[in-house]
Structure formats: C-alpha cells, structure tokens
Amino acid sequence: MPQTITPLIRKLEREAPLSDAERQVLLLLPVTVREFRADSDIVHERDTPSQCCLLLQGWLHRYKIAGDGSRQIFAFHIAGDVPDLQSLHLRRMDHSLGASTPVKVGFIPHDSIRRLIERAPRLGGILWKDTLIDASIFRQWMLGMGRKQAPQRLAHFFCELYTKMQAVGLTDGFSCDFPITQGAMGDALGLSTVHVNRSLMELRADGLIELEKKTLTICNWERLKQYAEFDRLYLHMDLAA
Amino acid sequence: MPQTITPLIRKLEREAPLSDAERQVLLLLPVTVREFRADSDIVHERDTPSQCCLLLQGWLHRYKIAGDGSRQIFAFHIAGDVPDLQSLHLRRMDHSLGASTPVKVGFIPHDSIRRLIERAPRLGGILWKDTLIDASIFRQWMLGMGRKQAPQRLAHFFCELYTKMQAVGLTDGFSCDFPITQGAMGDALGLSTVHVNRSLMELRADGLIELEKKTLTICNWERLKQYAEFDRLYLHMDLAA
DNA sequence: CGGACAATTGATCTACCTCAAAATTGGTGG
DNA sequence: CCACCAATTTTGAGGTAGATCAATTGTCCG
Numbered sequence: 329m330p331q332t333i334t335p336l337i338r339k340l341e342r343e344a345p346l347s348d349a350e351r352q353v354l355l356l357l358p359v360t361v362r363e364f365r366a367d368s369d370i371v372h373e374r375d376t377p378s379q380c381c382l383l384l385q386g387w388l389h390r391y392k393i394a395g396d397g398s399r400q401i402f403a404f405h406i407a408g409d410v411p412d413l414q415s416l417h418l419r420r421m422d423h424s425l426g427a428s429t430p431v432k433v434g435f436i437p438h439d440s441i442r443r444l445i446e447r448a449p450r451l452g453g454i455l456w457k458d459t460l461i462d463a464s465i466f467r468q469w470m471l472g473m474g475r476k477q478a479p480q481r482l483a484h485f486f487c488e489l490y491t492k493m494q495a496v497g498l499t500d501g502f503s504c505d506f507p508i509t510q511g512a513m514g515d516a517l518g519l520s521t522v523h524v525n526r527s528l529m530e531l532r533a534d535g536l537i538e539l540e541k542k543t544l545t546i547c548n549w550e551r552l553k554q555y556a557e558f559d560r561l562y563l564h565m566d567l568a569a
Numbered sequence: 570m571p572q573t574i575t576p577l578i579r580k581l582e583r584e585a586p587l588s589d590a591e592r593q594v595l596l597l598l599p600v601t602v603r604e605f606r607a608d609s610d611i612v613h614e615r616d617t618p619s620q621c622c623l624l625l626q627g628w629l630h631r632y633k634i635a636g637d638g639s640r641q642i643f644a645f646h647i648a649g650d651v652p653d654l655q656s657l658h659l660r661r662m663d664h665s666l667g668a669s670t671p672v673k674v675g676f677i678p679h680d681s682i683r684r685l686i687e688r689a690p691r692l693g694g695i696l697w698k699d700t701l702i703d704a705s706i707f708r709q710w711m712l713g714m715g716r717k718q719a720p721q722r723l724a725h726f727f728c729e730l731y732t733k734m735q736a737v738g739l740t741d742g743f744s745c746d747f748p749i750t751q752g753a754m755g756d757a758l759g760l761s762t763v764h765v766n767r768s769l770m771e772l773r774a775d776g777l778i779e780l781e782k783k784t785l786t787i788c789n790w791e792r793l794k795q796y797a798e799f800d801r802l803y804l805h806m807d808l809a810a
Numbered sequence: 811c812g813g814a815c816a817a818t819t820g821a822t823c824t825a826c827c828t829c830a831a832a833a834t835t836g837g838t839g840g
Numbered sequence: 841c842c843a844c845c846a847a848t849t850t851t852g853a854g855g856t857a858g859a860t861c862a863a864t865t866g867t868c869c870g
Binding site for chain 1: 631633639640655658659660663687707802807
C-alpha cells in the first residue's frame with residue numbers, strides 16, 4: 329500500500345516541487361502501519377528506535393516528565409508530520425512521543441530513510457529543514473513561557489495550531505478540530521488546568537475564539553493575531569499562501 | 570589562515586573520527602574572521618544571512634524580543650559552536666544572535682558549506698545532528714521554564730553550561746569562566762534579575778556553587794546534579810567521558 | 811442509565827514580580 | 841595608583857499572576 333506515503337509527499341512538496349525521480353524513491357519506502365489508542369506511548373524516553381514514525385491520522389504530542397511527576401509537552405503533531413525524525417541522528421530518545429487521540433501511524437526504518445537521503449540528497453535537506461522548523465517552534469514557545477501571560481500564550485497557541493492545520497487543509501473556514509484537553513494545554517504552556525480554563529474564558533469573553541466539542545473556531549483572526557503577537561515568520565512556511 | 574577552522578574540526582571529531590579526506594575538505598573552507606564588541610548583534614531577526622558564523626572566542630547568545638520589550642534568551646554558545654547553522658536551510662532569521670562578551674567569530678559562506686556537505690555527506694549528517702542537539706536543549710529548557718522552580722532551574726543551567734565547557738576543555742577543575750550577567754540569566758530562565766539573585770544566594774547558602782568575578786565553581790557536583798535533576802542524556806554527547 | 815473524565819467555579823496560598831534604593835565591582839582617564 | 845562613573849549585585853517591601861485544593865457541573869460513551 330504505497331499510497332500510505334502521500335501525506336509525507338504532500339508535506340515535502342510544500343517545501344519544493346519534487347522531481348519524478350524523487351517521488352519514485354519516496355514511493356518505494358517501506359511503511360508499516362499501526363494504530364495506537366489515545367494516551368498510549370509510541371516511543372518512550374531512553375528508547376533507541378530503529379525507525380521513524382509518520383503520523384497518518386490523529387494527534388500526537390511529545391513530552392517529558394519532571395522529577396515531581398508533572399508533564400511538559402513540547403509539541404503537538406498532525407497528519408503528515410514525522411515527529412521523531414531526530415532519532416535518525418540521535419541514538420537515544422530524550423523525550424517521549426504519545427498519542428493525544430487514537431492515531432494511525434506509519435513506521436519507516438531508519439535504514440530506508442538513510443538510503444533515501446543518499447539517493448535524493450535534496451530530500452535530506454528538506455527533512456533537515458523540517459527539524460529546524462521544529463526547533464524554531466520550540467523557541468517561540470520558550471518566548472511565550474518565559475515572557476508572556478497566560479491568555480496571550482494560549483491565544484498564540486491557537487494561532488499556531490490553526491495555521492498548521494490550515495497548511496495541510498484540515499480547516500473548515502475559521503474552524504478546525506481541536507481534540508486537546510485543557511489539562512494537556514496546561515502541560516504544554518506551563519500552566520495549571522484551572523488557569524487554562526480561566527484564560528480560555530477570558531478569550532471567549534473577548535470574542536476572540538470559541539472552543540467546544542473539540543472544535544476550535546476563530547471569531548476574529550486579525551484581532552486574535554494582534555492579541556497574541558502572532559507572526560508566522562517562525563513557522564518558515566515560505567511557499568504557503 | 571586555515572587553522573581558524575580547528576575549533577570546528579575538534580567539535581566534529583567529538584562526534585566521530587574524521588577521515589583525512591574530510592579533514593582536508595574542512596581545511597579548504599574559506600573563513601573570514603571578525604571581532605564584535607559585547608552587546609552587539611552578529612545577526613538580527615529577519616535578516617537573510619548568506620553565511621554561517623563559527624564562534625572562535627567569547628560567548629554568544631540567541632534571543633528574541635517580546636512585544637513588551639522584554640528579552641528571551643534561548644541559548645548560550647561557546648567556542649566551536651556554529652550558532653546559526655540553521656540559516657543554511659531557513660532563509661530568514663526568526664531570532665537574533667548577540668555577543669554576550671567581546672567575541673571573535675569566523676564567517677563561512679553558505680555556498681561553501683553546501684559544497685562541503687555534497688563532498689562529505691557524513692559531515693552533513695554530523696552538522697544536522699548538531700542542530701538536533703540544539704533542539705534537545707531547547708526542550709530541556711522548556712521543561713525547566715514550565716515545570717521547575719527558580720533555584721532548580723538555575724542549578725540545571727549551571728550543570729549544563731559546565732558540562733559543555735568541560736567537553737571543549739574550557740574548565741579548570743570544578744571551575745570555569747562564566748561571564749553571564751544575572752540579568753541575562755534571568756532573560757534565559759524566564760526570571761527577573763532580583764529573583765535570579767535570590768535563587769543564586771540560595772544555591773550558595775546550600776553550598777552547591779560559588780559564582781564570583783565571572784567564575785563559576787561547583788562545590789559539590791553530585792549534590793548539584795541531584796538538586797537540579799540533571800541528566801546529561803539530552804546533550805547527546807555519546808563519546809565524551 | 812451509570813461511570814469516568816473533562817470543564818467550570820470558588821477560595822486561599824505562594825512563587826515570583828515590580829519598584830526603589832544601597833552596596834559592590836570593574837573599567838577608565840588622569 | 842587613585843578617583844570616579846557606570847554597570848552590576850544585593851537587599852527591602854509590597855503586589856499579583858498563577859498555583860493548589862476542593863467541590864460542582866457538564867459530557868461522552870458503552
């Protein structure tokens with residue numbers, strides 16, 4: 329079932345048009361599809377994976393547990409992402425990869441990816457770039473955690489996720505799926521569940537967003553962007569509209 | 570003056586022994602050396618650099634300014650680091666690179682680096698890995714900012730910097746240069762100067778560290794490590810002792 | 811229809827911030 | 841070598857964003 333790879337191809341194509349040869353090599357990648365239940369771990373801290381994971385359906389998150397048992401989430405991932413691409417060069421996982429919702433993922437052996445990169449070095453560059461964008465997002469989150477107040481942080485979070493969803497065609501007007509629990513948002517933004525809830529109410533009261541039944545709706549994109557100081561530069565989505 | 574490249578060679582060699590051919594290609598890299606005063610910017614947010622910067626002497630930091638004018642520092646860099654390697658694949662800078670102290674840096678054109686990677690793909694892999702470690706450090710900082718208290722965060726910061734200094738031979742027993750202002754530490758850890766100061770006093774009182782005249786001394790490495798929950802896994806220094 | 815989990819609300823507490831001033835330190839020119 | 845200035849560090853005294861604890865109220869799903 330080589331079509332399993334299409335989400336990845338689409339992602340790469342957003343960076344640069346692919347040659348037929350490149351597309352061909354991609355289609356040859358062996359992919360093993362597996363499903364995971366919500367809350368299960370796909371890869372765990374200290375593992376030494378021999379394959380990467382291409383997310384086909386659902387949401388994933390990457391996280392670490394602190395000494396006191398609290399959780400810090402670093403990123404959420406949606407279809408087309410390869411959240412543990414880093415394992416290609418870093419032997420041991422320094423964090424875990426968990427399913428936020430039920431997910432379908434495709435596993436691709438490191439060996440195959442390495443051969444792919446040898447044969448199509450330009451694809452290697454695009455994958456590298458992808459991990460660099462990852463890091464850029466981390467920096468933006470750091471700015472938020474270190475220097476912004478909870479409601480603003482939350483607003484920025486919505487801007488980011490909405491923008492990423494839009495880029496892969498997962499939005500419907502100003503709405504999109506948003507299956508993230510307030511507790512998980514807290515773990516991502518460095519806030520308690522209670523405070524996430526209160527900040528959320530504030531954003532709602534300001535008429536910036538709606539969030540119910542796992543659906544996010546942006547009521548006023550311009551105002552939300554301004555409120556959050558959102559500037560998509562850091563997402564480095566050069567081509568996208 | 571091809572020897573300018575040695576700090577980089579040493580860094581790469583810490584990842585894997587280099588072949589003569591690889592070392593040869595590296596020595597051919599054209600490097601333009603420049604000096605900057607403390608507090609000056611080497612590269613600025615929104616720039617589109619055409620070269621990377623190899624730090625030869627002094628300390629650099631990467632940062633971003635928030636809407637209210639406050640600064641968030643993401644990383645400090647020491648000799649041998651290539652702090653803006655990402656500009657090879659990300660056209661525009663999403664943050665700035667500034668000098669914490671007077672610095673000497675070598676600029677290497679992107680073109681040359683690209684050619685280097687073509688000729689010695691393995692070196693490309695090592696450079697990629699380096700940017701991945703960068704990202705891993707961001708994640709660790711996020712864990713600190715989101716989930717740890719100030720003194721612990723500070724202690725972890727010291728563990729990290731000391732470990733990195735040691736890896737490049739810049740330590741003297743349990744002491745090392747530490748030319749970072751308390752204000753800058755605050756900007757890095759998401760704390761106010763005052764609170765950095767108070768946390769610092771706490772660490773001193775606990776007999777964990779000393780810090781005076783820009784020199785950091787670790788009084789009790791084991792206890793500091795434990796206090797900070799420092800586990801060097803996230804630095805991915807596979808070979809180092 | 812019941813049970814589990816998520817969202818919401820209320821009340822209290824605290825880690826860290828801000829403002830302001832004093833004490834140190836380091837660098838510079840004379 | 842000293843005196844002076846500017847930048848840091850340190851200390852003090854409130855103030856506040858956000859945490860914690862503890863119910864209560866949905867909501868989803870088998």
